[in-house]
Amino acid sequence: MQMVRLMKSLRLLSLLPRNPREFYDRVSSIAEARWAARDERPSYSVHAEQSALHLLAGALGTDVTLLSCEARLVEIEAQVQRGKEQIPADAPFGAFHNSDYSLARFCYQLVRALQPRVIVETGVCYGVTSAYVLQALEVNGKGCLHSIDLPPLGKDASKHIGRLVPAPLRSRWTLHRGTTKRLLPPLLAELREIDMFIHDSLHTCRNMRFEFGAAWPALRPGGVLVSDDVEGNVAFQDLSALPDVALSVVIKEQSKESLFGVAVKRA
Ligand SMILES: C[S@@+](CC[C@H](N)C(=O)[O-])C[C@H]1O[C@@H](n2cnc3c(N)ncnc32)[C@H](O)[C@@H]1O
Numbered sequence: 325m326q327m328v329r330l331m332k333s334l335r336l337l338s339l340l341p342r343n344p345r346e347f348y349d350r351v352s353s354i355a356e357a358r359w360a361a362r363d364e365r366p367s368y369s370v371h372a373e374q375s376a377l378h379l380l381a382g383a384l385g386t387d388v389t390l391l392s393c394e395a396r397l398v399e400i401e402a403q404v405q406r407g408k409e410q411i412p413a414d415a416p417f418g419a420f421h422n423s424d425y426s427l428a429r430f431c432y433q434l435v436r437a438l439q440p441r442v443i444v445e446t447g448v449c450y451g452v453t454s455a456y457v458l459q460a461l462e463v464n465g466k467g468c469l470h471s472i473d474l475p476p477l478g479k480d481a482s483k484h485i486g487r488l489v490p491a492p493l494r495s496r497w498t499l500h501r502g503t504t505k506r507l508l509p510p511l512l513a514e515l516r517e518i519d520m521f522i523h524d525s526l527h528t529c530r531n532m533r534f535e536f537g538a539a540w541p542a543l544r545p546g547g548v549l550v551s552d553d554v555e556g557n558v559a560f561q562d563l564s565a566l567p568d569v570a571l572s573v574v575i576k577e578q579s580k581e582s583l584f585g586v587a588v589k590r591a
Pocket of ligand 1: 353423451
């Protein structure tokens with residue numbers, strides 16, 4: 325254990341002369357994650373998946389529930405599952421980092437219902453959610469996904485990011501390497517307006533507030549923000565209190581104790 329820690333510290337230190345900016349970003353992320361234990365906890369009334377989908381259908385003006393039976397959703401789920409079974413034991417992330425299937429399915433259904441032009445996602449890991457979102461865009465026949473991720477340091481870690489995204493779906497995908505603090509503001513400025521934002525990167529209150537604060541103003545009226553792991557701090561609770569939130573729901577994930585939140589911007 326101590327050996328692993330030592331190796332990680334050495335890898336981090338070796339980055340300093342090569343890339344001082346990334347060194348600073350990584351050190352500040354580590355410090356931020358340590359402080360997150362002190363984050364204030366929120367209190368939510370949690371919705372069952374079906375009731376959340378009905379509420380969202382009302383807010384979006386389209387029946388999101390029917391989309392859960394689509395053959396292309398079943399297809400991508402099987403592909404992702406097969407891909408997960410092929411991840412080598414020494415790959416950089418533990419399985420618990422993977423997005424829960426209920427969250428990924430929810431994202432697929434929202435993308436099908438919203439028919440978005442531009443989606444921004446933070447936190448890719450092996451790419452469970454990215455694969456579902458890209459499959460939904462493919463079925464829609466339009467739209468693109470921009471994802472931001474800073475992979476862990478270590479041999480070949482970068483090549484595992486998004487490995488579950490099937491090759492035929494990649495033409496609608498741009499993967500940006502770096503922290504969201506550094507990359508999200510210029511990306512949003514370039515895109516001007518987005519239809520959907522998905523947060524699943526560093527789940528500290530500070531970082532979630534930062535990402536929501538950047539993404540919400542860029543979201544078009546009627547657009548949707550999805551956030552994984554909203555239970556750890558009050559960032560999503562604060563976002564839900566904004567006057568231009570038409571609806572916000574919090575849902576329990578099927579295979580984890582985590583909660584995800586969905587907020588719809590007033591049209
Ligand atoms: C929980 S995993 C994402 C799971 C993924 N959404 C999925 O569908 O399986 C978190 C990811 O966020 C990335 N990450 C952590 N901190 C970050 C930061 N400050 N900026 C960008 N990416 C970050 C990690 O490299 C990791 O890939």
